[in-house]
Amino acid sequence: MRWSTFLTYGLAFVASASELAPPDKIVRRELDTRSLASTIWNDIENAATCDACEAVLLLLKGVAELGDSSFVSVLTEICDLSGAEDSDVCSGAIALEGPIIAHDLRSFSIGSHTSKLFCVTFMGLCAYPDVTPYTVSFPSAKPSTSRPSPSGQTPIQIVQYSDVHVDPFYVTGSNTNCSKPICCRDYSTADSPGNNNYPAGAYGDHNCDTPTSLEESMYAAIASIAPNAKFALFTGDIVDHAVWNTTQAQNTIDINAAYGHMSGLPIVYGTVGNHEANPTNAFQPTAVGTNSQWVYNLLSSIWTKWIGVTAATAEESFGAYSVKYGSSNLRIISINTNMYYIQNYWLYESDMETDPSGQLAWLVTELQAAETAGERVYIIGHTPMGSSDAFHDASNYFDQIVNRYSNTIAAMFFGHTHDDEFEISYSDYSNRAFNTASAISYIMPSLTPTSGHPTFRVYTVDPVSFAVLDSVTYFADMTNPAYQTTGPVWTKYYSAKETYGALLSPAVSADDNTVELSPAFWHNVTTVFESSASAFAGYISRKSRGWNVASCTGSCQTEEICKVRAGRAEDNCVTPSFGVSFKKRWEANAVATGHRDECGISVSREVLAKMVTRRDMLETLARRMDEEVEVRKRTASERV
Ligand SMILES: *[C@@H]1O[C@H](CO)[C@@H](O)[C@H](O)[C@H]1NC(C)=O
Numbered sequence: 001m002r003w004s005t006f007l008t009y010g011l012a013f014v015a016s017a018s019e020l021a022p023p024d025k026i027v028r029r030e031l032d033t034r035s036l037a038s039t040i041w042n043d044i045e046n047a048a049t050c051d052a053c054e055a056v057l058l059l060l061k062g063v064a065e066l067g068d069s070s071f072v073s074v075l076t077e078i079c080d081l082s083g084a085e086d087s088d089v090c091s092g093a094i095a096l097e098g099p100i101i102a103h104d105l106r107s108f109s110i111g112s113h114t115s116k117l118f119c120v121t122f123m124g125l126c127a128y129p130d131v132t133p134y135t136v137s138f139p140s141a142k143p144s145t146s147r148p149s150p151s152g153q154t155p156i157q158i159v160q161y162s163d164v165h166v167d168p169f170y171v172t173g174s175n176t177n178c179s180k181p182i183c184c185r186d187y188s189t190a191d192s193p194g195n196n197n198y199p200a201g202a203y204g205d206h207n208c209d210t211p212t213s214l215e216e217s218m219y220a221a222i223a224s225i226a227p228n229a230k231f232a233l234f235t236g237d238i239v240d241h242a243v244w245n246t247t248q249a250q251n252t253i254d255i256n257a258a259y260g261h262m263s264g265l266p267i268v269y270g271t272v273g274n275h276e277a278n279p280t281n282a283f284q285p286t287a288v289g290t291n292s293q294w295v296y297n298l299l300s301s302i303w304t305k306w307i308g309v310t311a312a313t314a315e316e317s318f319g320a321y322s323v324k325y326g327s328s329n330l331r332i333i334s335i336n337t338n339m340y341y342i343q344n345y346w347l348y349e350s351d352m353e354t355d356p357s358g359q360l361a362w363l364v365t366e367l368q369a370a371e372t373a374g375e376r377v378y379i380i381g382h383t384p385m386g387s388s389d390a391f392h393d394a395s396n397y398f399d400q401i402v403n404r405y406s407n408t409i410a411a412m413f414f415g416h417t418h419d420d421e422f423e424i425s426y427s428d429y430s431n432r433a434f435n436t437a438s439a440i441s442y443i444m445p446s447l448t449p450t451s452g453h454p455t456f457r458v459y460t461v462d463p464v465s466f467a468v469l470d471s472v473t474y475f476a477d478m479t480n481p482a483y484q485t486t487g488p489v490w491t492k493y494y495s496a497k498e499t500y501g502a503l504l505s506p507a508v509s510a511d512d513n514t515v516e517l518s519p520a521f522w523h524n525v526t527t528v529f530e531s532s533a534s535a536f537a538g539y540i541s542r543k544s545r546g547w548n549v550a551s552c553t554g555s556c557q558t559e560e561i562c563k564v565r566a567g568r569a570e571d572n573c574v575t576p577s578f579g580v581s582f583k584k585r586w587e588a589n590a591v592a593t594g595h596r597d598e599c600g601i602s603v604s605r606e607v608l609a610k611m612v613t614r615r616d617m618l619e620t621l622a623r624r625m626d627e628e629v630e631v632r633k634r635t636a637s638e639r640v
């Protein structure tokens, strides 16, 4: 069958499913769902294409048109069939995420920009659509100034930590080898302390989120290692990964508790992570609704003591704020990156907004005022804006802003990936070189041990230009025999300036306080990654702090360096891959050997990605859609 004919049939089919009364319309369905599933399957087998994804969308849209409860029950059944997760995880997660996805499917049309993005995110079956061109407007042209040089005055220290993911239900002695996305909970009798062969230690495990003991240990280590740190940047994600069972009440308890544990720090500049929401990742932009207002209000009330009433009140608009650090020349701008996050399913509207919640326009206003006042700026956020977790469109628009104000932005700080990484922005992505490198994003590895050993970081910073002079990462090596007995031993893992400065030519001396880790410095580091296999292997190892290091050579190396050289997501070389959306080979391999996908666990996404690799799941989708239509038909005719 030609696809155009098929789509015509399919659309007639969806239309008939959605117009349930009068019931005779349903009878006019011209294609039976089973053959539809077979046709899709054959197409996927021959060539996994965007057409096939759009045909799957027809079925999904058909179910969504029947209502949220039909959609949730059908997707839950398919999740169970997939064996991807335990049944309570399937039902819990899909009950939370399903209605938002059903809303998306009802609102966008198949073949649109949004539907292609949906296919990329959920199934990896379409190529990433081109960015919709949009030129951000600026109040003034970029002045011909350049980055100020460091003053050379005695540096100050600041701290960053991220992705704490504290699990209040962590139970020492419970099973670390459980069947759920995270372990170390008393899920069942078999998982209980004393009844399992893999008892959790008192201070955490790579299959589990952070126990309170580990969280407290990190703040104690920060206090002893960096007692004079002026402030801390906390780049978000507090709530654990039990995403199938989140509630606003429990998230509120977790958020209050986590910030309570930070109270020994002089100032904490926080930002809103994707796990702070309920359901996880689900932040409505202001044009859609107010379901995240409670998060913004809660954070505002907690942050007031650090950022003051004015900034905290402004934060309540959409989760972002801008504030001066004390009487210094530094401004901290905290943005809500959930407005650009591909797993925030509220963003898949029929016409996607160019500037959700107006945050980009607000950012321009703040940066313009900072530039005019001669201030230095740190931008902090949760999800790095060049990563494959950021929409290409939003990332492009954000990158225009970064490049316009690159001489005012001293550095940017993110988290989310759980890995130790960095991203370079360029004024010209077709010529990524040291002299076009325009901004640097530090991506902070996590406290939660799911992707490596627990970490925090201390930056040495110029007190006038606020340039980052060094970035020193501390970790608690979980293989240390003392770790689970007397507790985590926090030691220096590496200094970026020592480790990378020595590799450059001319070499950058670790104790030269007149040299910053500039965007050009970091670009030159990536040049060394290209020419030195051992320097690059060192970077790969540091990503997970030496834990479960996968080999990355050849095209993996090329792609990884490309990813580092991309403050703009469209340039990060990450291509959607069929069935394993967004995982590169070595990452997919890492998943096979036990690595969990970084920050985002969306069960629905996992299920849909699996569905396009399994004929039985597709057929079940088709059959269940039929059954749901039949139920509706019967109900409708009973009503007549
Ligand atoms: C974890 O448990 C499963 C079955 O429950 C078993 O097949 C697997 O080998 C265990 N993992 C390890 C690392 O022993």
Ligand SMILES: *[C@@H]1O[C@H](CO)[C@@H](O)[C@H](O)[C@H]1NC(C)=O
Residues within 6 Å of the ligand: 088, 245, 247, 250
């Ligand atoms: C869900 O979480 C609550 C705490 O918020 C807990 O009491 C309950 O047992 C959990 N339910 C499941 C099915 O995990």
Ligand SMILES: *[C@@H]1O[C@H](CO)[C@@H](O)[C@H](O)[C@H]1NC(C)=O
Residues within 6 Å of the ligand: 434, 504, 518, 520, 521, 524
């Ligand atoms: C980067 O490398 C170039 C040579 O390729 C050199 O001219 C420049 O000084 C280096 N910049 C830094 C900050 O290391």
